[in-house]
Amino acid sequence: MSDLLARLERLPFSRPHLTLLAMGGLGLTFDGLDVATVAFVLPSITEEWQLSSGQTGLVGSSTLIGFFFGALGAGIIADRIGRRRVMMWALAVFCLATLVAAVSPNWEFFFLARLVAGIGTGAESAIIPAFLSEFVPGRLRGRFIGALAGFFSFGYVGAALLARWIVPMGPEGWRVLHVVAAVPIILLLWWRRSVPESPRFLLAQGRTDEARAVVEAIERQAARSAAIRPPSPAAPSPTVAPADPPPDTAPSRRLGISGLWRRDLAGRTAVLWVLWVVITFSFYGFFTFMPTLLHANGLTIAKSFTYSIVIYLAQIPGYYSAAALNDLLDRKWTIALYLGGGSVAAYLLSGSDISAQVMIFGGLLSFFMNGVYAAIYAYTPELYPTEVRARGMGTASAVGRIGGISAPILIGTTYPVIGFDGVFLITTGALAVGVVVVLVFGVSTSGRALEEISDGRSATVPAPDGPAPVVPGPQTVTGAPGPLPVTVGKEGRSPRVGPR
Numbered sequence: 001m002s003d004l005l006a007r008l009e010r011l012p013f014s015r016p017h018l019t020l021l022a023m024g025g026l027g028l029t030f031d032g033l034d035v036a037t038v039a040f041v042l043p044s045i046t047e048e049w050q051l052s053s054g055q056t057g058l059v060g061s062s063t064l065i066g067f068f069f070g071a072l073g074a075g076i077i078a079d080r081i082g083r084r085r086v087m088m089w090a091l092a093v094f095c096l097a098t099l100v101a102a103v104s105p106n107w108e109f110f111f112l113a114r115l116v117a118g119i120g121t122g123a124e125s126a127i128i129p130a131f132l133s134e135f136v137p138g139r140l141r142g143r144f145i146g147a148l149a150g151f152f153s154f155g156y157v158g159a160a161l162l163a164r165w166i167v168p169m170g171p172e173g174w175r176v177l178h179v180v181a182a183v184p185i186i187l188l189l190w191w192r193r194s195v196p197e198s199p200r201f202l203l204a205q206g207r208t209d210e211a212r213a214v215v216e217a218i219e220r221q222a223a224r225s226a227a228i229r230p231p232s233p234a235a236p237s238p239t240v241a242p243a244d245p246p247p248d249t250a251p252s253r254r255l256g257i258s259g260l261w262r263r264d265l266a267g268r269t270a271v272l273w274v275l276w277v278v279i280t281f282s283f284y285g286f287f288t289f290m291p292t293l294l295h296a297n298g299l300t301i302a303k304s305f306t307y308s309i310v311i312y313l314a315q316i317p318g319y320y321s322a323a324a325l326n327d328l329l330d331r332k333w334t335i336a337l338y339l340g341g342g343s344v345a346a347y348l349l350s351g352s353d354i355s356a357q358v359m360i361f362g363g364l365l366s367f368f369m370n371g372v373y374a375a376i377y378a379y380t381p382e383l384y385p386t387e388v389r390a391r392g393m394g395t396a397s398a399v400g401r402i403g404g405i406s407a408p409i410l411i412g413t414t415y416p417v418i419g420f421d422g423v424f425l426i427t428t429g430a431l432a433v434g435v436v437v438v439l440v441f442g443v444s445t446s447g448r449a450l451e452e453i454s455d456g457r458s459a460t461v462p463a464p465d466g467p468a469p470v471v472p473g474p475q476t477v478t479g480a481p482g483p484l485p486v487t488v489g490k491e492g493r494s495p496r497v498g499p500r
Contacts, residue, residue, distance in 0.1 A: 004199060004208075004215050009137045009449055013144075015225035016218045020135055021144065023195060024128040025151035027091060030184035031125045032155020033162075034098055034117060037181050038063050040163035040308075041174035048171065049107045057409040062111045064284060066118020067125070068401040074123030075130075075394020076257070083131035083390060084197045087124060088188060094120025095185035102178035122398065130381040130393035134200040135218070138449040142331055145378035146323025153315035153370055160309040200450070204386040257395055259388050268383040269392070271441045275335065276400025278434035279376060282342065282427045283369050285407030286362075307359055314363035315370040322371030323378075331379040332442035335372055336435050342368035343431035350424035365427075372434075382445045382453050389450075403430075 011017075038060060046056045070090065078086040097117035104110035129145050136144045162180060167173040196218075202211035260269045318338075325334045345364035384392035411423055418426075445453050 004203065004211055005449070005451065007215055007219065008135065008199065011137060011218065011222050013137075013140055014222040016221045017136065017140075017144065019194070019221075020132050021148055023191060024132045024148050026184070026187055027087070027124055027128050028148065028151040029155040029158070030091075030181075030187070031094070031121045032152035033159045033184075034094055034121050034155070034181050035063055035067075036156045036159035036312075037098075037163070037177055038114060040159060040167060041177060044167055044171070044174040045107060045110065051107060054409075054413050055107060057411065057413060059107060059111055059114070061405045061407075061409050062114035063118035063121065064401050064404040066115040066120075067122030068118075068398045068405065070119035070122025070124075070398075071126035071394045071401065072122075072257075072398035073119075073394075074127050075391040075398070078127050078130075078390035078394070079201075079388060082197050082201055083127055083134075084195050086390075087127045087131060087195070088191050090120045090123035090127065091188060091191070092120070092185060093117075094124065095182045098178055099182035102175045102182075122401065123394075126394040126397040127390060129377045130390045131198055133378070133381045134198040134386070134389070134450065138452075139327070139447050141382070141450075142326030142375075142378045142446060143323050145381075146326045146374035147320065149374045149377040150316065150319030150323060150370075152373065153312070153319050156312045156315055157309070160312045164306060164309060200386045200389075257391070260384070260392055260395060265384065265388075265392075267441065268443060269396075271437060271443075272380055272383065272392075272396045273399045274437050275376060275434055276380075276396045277403040278430050278437075279339075279369070279372050279403075280400035281403030281407045282346070282430050283373070284404035285411055285423065285427055286346075286365060286369065307362070310359045311362040311366045314366040318367035318370035319374045321367075322374035326375055326378050327446055330444050330446040331375050331382070332438055332444055334375040335379065335438045335442070338368045338371035338375065339431050339434045339438070342372065343428050343435065346424045346427040346431060350421045350428065379445065382448075382450060383443060386450070 042056060042060055045051070045059065051059065070093075074086050074090060094117045097113050097120060101110055101113035101117060104113060129148060132148060133141055133145055159181075163177055166177045166180070169176070196214045197210070199211040199214045202208070202214065259265075322334050322338055325337070329337070342365055345361055345368055349358070349361040349365055380396050381389050381393045410426075414422070443453075
């Protein structure tokens with residue numbers, strides 16, 4: 001088992017990693033599109049159904065309420081039946097529910113449809129980063145998962161652009177936007193054929209032959225794209241910790257969420273939960289209500305959407321700058337840096353006018369908040385062993401949604417009293433709390449194999465420029481073309497990576 005993990009750690013970044021990045025990235029892009037859609041239809045449905053501020057806030061939280069249950073359930077289920085199946089079911093649920101929301105006759109029906117869509121979105125968003133982190137070497141994982149999380153920004157920007165042109169078309173514009181947001185269901189056709197199960201999950205389940213077939217498939221494709229050479233006979237084998245215990249020796253496998261609070265994980269879980277609540281409260285308090293706040297302060301819907309597009313575009317450099325820093329500074333320090341920058345930006349925004357200042361300071365807040373997400377999505381799955389990794393990621397994401405759920409409701413009900421300035425002063429304080437927590441209690445993870453982090457040991461990751469491992473004998477990886485692996489597993493599918 002440790003041999004398979006060593007081979008994963010020594011692989012260079014190559015075509016199979018890019019394919020997985022594209023698969024997961026497209027899923028997160030459409031998750032972002034779906035979540036952001038609600039922010040852009042709120043002004044229209046508030047006007048159509050004559051909603052009060054409290055009702056608007058409740059509708060704004062609908063997707064996040066579903067997100068909570070989706071992320072929580074998906075993490076627990078994925079640690080038992082596998083990451084791949086949960087990811088595909090989640091995509092189907094959120095696409096179909098988004099389509100149903102387009103024909104809502106009243107706000108109550110819309111609320112329920114958006115809640116169900118949130119279950120699918122939450123499940124997918126929680127599973128994809130944890131799932132793909134198990135394929136990537138420790139020396140690359142921070143940048144890889146940070147870049148993966150960056151695909152959320154394309155979804156938000158896409159939603160802003162689509163809403164700018166579709167929603168103002170007429171009273172049915174918001175319904176058309178929901179139909180467009182349901183199109184990603186076609187991704188299922190690609191995922192079913194090409195997404196392999198995580199080899200780390202298979203090893204933890206005792207399914208060693210299936211894990212070996214997945215690793216061999218990745219090695220073959222990496223060999224074709226990166227000209228991998230076998231090591232010399234004298235080359236030492238890389239040191240990687242043994243896989244997490246198989247099912248009969250893993251005490252927390254059936255303990256649900258309580259497995260995250262055992263003695264060696266309790267401190268990490270507490271830090272992550274606080275960070276996720278702080279980040280998600282601040283993020284959704286800002287992005288869910290930004291178009292509505294701008295419209296309430298005198299801008300037309302079209303112009304408020306234009307402001308929002310500029311602010312959303314700042315997400316892209318925010319994500320990818322943080323992704324680059326993830327491995328240079330360590331995830332812990334990247335989170336602290338971007339939380340601190342976000343706190344300053346929120347303070348500046350609290351005193352700005354509804355003018356170019358909103359775009360400038362709002363863009364800064366967007367830049368830093370999304371940079372935090374690039375780091376936290378990489379950081380969270382790293383802190384848990386394979387047996388509870390999806391559960392840890394899903395639960396942290398779900399708990400964070402408590403902040404996201406409460407933000408639109410709190411802002412919707414208190415905005416008439418505290419005003420625009422008060423909204424962002426609250427955000428300033430929340431982000432400052434996150435900085436203190438991560439600096440004092442955070443764990444360093446940069447460059448370490450997942451098994452080393454979960455065991456709390458020092459890093460023993462092999463040098464990134466070292467030769468890639470091969471399987472002895474007839475399984476040796478070469479650059480020569482060859483067939484994809486034979487069918488294995490209960491479902492009779494080849495554990496492939498990439499198109500057939």
